[in-house]
Amino acid sequence: MNLRSWMTLGFVVGLVAIAACRRSSGFVGGSFGGMEERQEMTPAATADEWLERRALDRKQAWGGILGNWYAEMPPEVEWPKLLDAMEKDLAGPGAAPEEARFPGSGGLTPGKERLFVNLMKGDEKGAQELVRELVLNARSRASSFGREAKRDAVLALSVDPKEGVEWLEKNRPELLASGSSGSYHRSSKKAWEEALEDATLSQAITLLKADLTGDDRAEKLGRLLKVAELAEDTALRDEVVEMLWADAQKGLKDESFRGLHSNRRLIEALAAMEDWKRVKELASDLQGMREKVMARGGYYGAGFDSMMWIAMYHVDGAESFLNELESHLKSGEVSLQEAYVLLRDDGNTGEDLGSIYVRALLESGRKDEAWSVVQRVLVMHPKSDPHYELAREVAPGKFVGFLDELMVFDPFEERPLIWKAEVALEAGRLDEAKEWAEKAIALDPSDGDQGKTSRMKVYEVLSRTLAKLGDEEKSRFFAEVMVSIREGEEADDFLYAGLIREATERYLAALDHFGDAYCLQSRLALTLARNGRFEEAVPHFEKAFELMPVSFGPRESHCFGCEGLFSDERVRPIAQRILAEFMKKHPDNARAPYLLGLVLESMDEKKEAMLAFRKAVELDPNYFNAATRLLNLLKEDFRNYEERRKLLARIVTIAPYSELGRFYSMRTDLAQAWREAGKVGPSPLTLEEWGFQPAPRTEQFKDDQSIYMWAPEAVKAMDGWSRDELCRENQLLKAIEDL
Structure with missing residues (x-):
């Protein structure tokens, strides 16, 4: 695993840091087996209040303590009292021995607390001495994560980093060893996968139906379902869905069918077929099994609330859906971030809960509330054209102004520019539409982070604009670009289904419409090379690399490793x-x-x-x-x-404003970073009020059975970065705690 930078300092140091993960910017949620979770608290008002929290943390927490302490520091005028009290306590006879308090993690020790004091005082030499002492006395760990935490902590706090390397070479040379290279590995193909490579659709169906047994039955059924969709064979699709449903019922009985990953293919298919009654039934059954497993102290994975509510909307209607969902959101028991993550989730149904919520509000005539929710939903899906379309449908008069704010929120995201062009085109402001489209292309010519049917939308907008401006030749050119891209996306479907020969032929046909599509050239080259046709691939590799400098914008999202x-x-x-x-x-x-x-x-x-x-x-x-x-x-x-x-x-x-937390987490000058974090301005977004009632941050510990769900930093940033949000995820403190 490669870290973003050496200053990330051991981010998520294996499973031993799972308590810290619980409250990281990318996760929300709770405890395992009924253990109490350390809640994020608002900053303390006084030194005494902060010290009370410290005393409770030292008794109950099992990880992720130092980041909370740092984020919850009181006003700076209170620091001398707070730090002096810590020093006296740590020097007294009641100080705990120098050993980890919490099995399974580095935990908290007096030495680490003393180091925290030095860091907040800005005592560089004292911090250097203490961290080296901690590293010398730290227990040995085989994982590369543990090595990186120790190494990075030493180097980050070395007054002279060059001398820090020399110290490590002399005292802990094993910490300088390289960890995982992070290289990309592909598993070998199974016999049936190799047989698919040269098959037509009909041959693939016969091949897959011939043997649906074995440990990889679910994988074979998933592939057969994809092939059925490509063949537009609804009878076969229904047959496969029934087999998946039967497997699910069997798995529910013996509790072997767990988590969204195991259910993904079935849920997606049922949702596509609009069989919402069975989606709702499955969600209920899965939630019931999860509760039984969790009650026994086991681990089941994420809950199924989003999936249940989405199905409820389709089965029971908007009113019942709103009553249930809003009862939860207005209960005062859900944190703001938990609410955002819930609304962002689609439960593998294909449409996120937030969008369903917006549609239900519209159906109920609550248009102002729909706008306040769709603003947040759009920020959580900044690259999704359907979400822009939904926002425009809710409040066309407010939509353009919000696009302007989104461009400030993330100046590297091209989607708001594309929709500025779309709006201008529909209003007949053709020169303005052309200008916005060209700006979007300059920002990201290849639109590389978009999914199927959404990539290259800007060229479709530009084609229509040029046609109305009377430039038919250029309009046709960009129309051909779109044909090429869409046909290439169909080729992708065949590639992902494992039908290599069919995919290759389709890539070649797509390139006949527009040969300068970097993505198609590179994917065709890779497909040929991986299937023993490297010499044929060479000209396509060459063309792809020739196109790269003009196909990538200043913030491309291309992943060579992936x-x-x-x-x-x-x-x-x-x-x-x-x-x-x-x-x-x-x-x-x-x-x-x-x-x-x-x-x-x-x-x-x-x-x-x-x-x-x-x-x-x-x-x-x-x-x-x-x-x-x-x-x-x-x-x-x-x-x-x-x-x-x-x-x-x-x-x-x-x-971008949305990513400031990531870079603040790399700071090692903690006191100065704390000061600067308080000066970060408000969010560029003007979000209207909505009826959500967040859980108050007044209970330091609580038993919470919720589970972790990933969300982008924008979830926190959209409401504006607070000082404690910017400081809580400091990677140096995570590394110190893991020593």
Whole structure:
């Protein structure tokens, strides 16, 4: 696992840090087996209040303490009293021995508390001495996470990072060993998967139906369901769904059928068929099983509330749905973040609960409330065209103004620009529509982070705009681009179904409409190369790399590792050669060195990659992705600490508002970071009030059976970053606690 930067300091240090994960910016929820959860509290008003919380934490918490203490510090005028009290307590006869309090994690010790005091006082030399003492005395752990936590804590608190490396080389050289490379691995294909590669749709159906037994029965049924959808064979689809349903009923009886992952294919199919009664029945059965397992102290996974409520809307209607959902949201027992995560979840039905909530409000004539909810839903789905369409439907008069705010909230997201173009086009402001579309293309020419039917929408808008402006030739050109992309998406469906020959033919046909589609060229090349046709793949690799500098915007979301683009070493020199040639021809284009850096990084040539990213940042100081990639690689040479510190300070000024928490979590100058966090401005978004009643943050510990669900940082950022939100996830404190 590669960390974003060496300053991430052991983020989520294995399962031993699960208590800290519970309250991290990406998770909400609760306890295991009835254990009490440490709740996030508002900052303490006085030193005495803070010290009372500390005393309770030391008795009950089992992890994630220091981050809470830091986030909940009282006003700075109270610090001397608070820190002096801690020092006296830790020096007294009642101080606990230097050993972990909590089995399974590094826990809290007096030494770590003393280190916390030094950090808040800004005592650099004292902090350096204490962290080294802690590392020397820390118990040995085999995991790379444990090694990284110790190493990064030492280096972050070394007055001279170069001397810190020398200290580690002398005293704990094993901590400098490399961890996981984070390389991408593909599992070998099964015999039936290999047989599918050259099959037609009808052959694939016969092949899969011939043997639906074995441990991979669920996988085979899922593949058969996908093939049935591609063949538009509703009878076969229904047959597979009935088999999945029968398997689910059997699994429910013996409690072997668990979690959303196991149910995903069945739920998706039932929702697509609009068989909401069975979705509701399945959700009820799964929730009942989950409660039984959890009552026995077991672990079952996420709950099924979203799935149940979505089905309820379709089965029982908007009124019943609103009564049930709003009773929960207005109970005063749900935190704001838990509510947001719940609304963001789709329960694998294909439409998130938040959108269903908005539609129910509209049906009930509660249009103002629908707008207040859809604002938040849109922020949680900033790349989704259906959510923009829904927001425009709810309040067309307010929609454009909210788009303006979204552009400030995340200036690297192109979707608001595309919808500005759409609105201008429909209003007949053609020159304005063309201008907004061109700005969106400049921001992200390939629209690479969009899903099926949504990618490249901007070219469709531009095509219609140009047609109305009388430029038929360019309009037809962009229409052909869209045909190519949509046909390529259909080819993707065949590729994901394992029908390689069919996918290859479809990629080639799509490229006949528009040969300069980077995504299609690269995917076709990969498909050919992975199926023994590398020589045929070479020209498509070459074309893809030629297109890269003009296909990626300043914040591309491409993932070479996930795609496995360079898993074949024969591909790498092709990319290096073509990008190097582009750099010679276009020395002022920051994209080329950035993309070369991505290639070099994927080849594990990190020093050369750093040089390339430095060049990109030099050419474009606001190149956010290049700056963050460089920040990540600076951990490879700790002599670059001062450069890293300056770069981090720069990134904070150019980072989208929604991502500020991520970079504040990397700060090691805790006192100064706390001060600056209090000066971060309000959210650029003007969110109207809605009827949600959040649970008050007054109970430090409570027994909570909820479970963790992932959500982007924007969930917190949309309401505005508070100081405690920016400080609570400090990675240095997480690393210290795990020592």
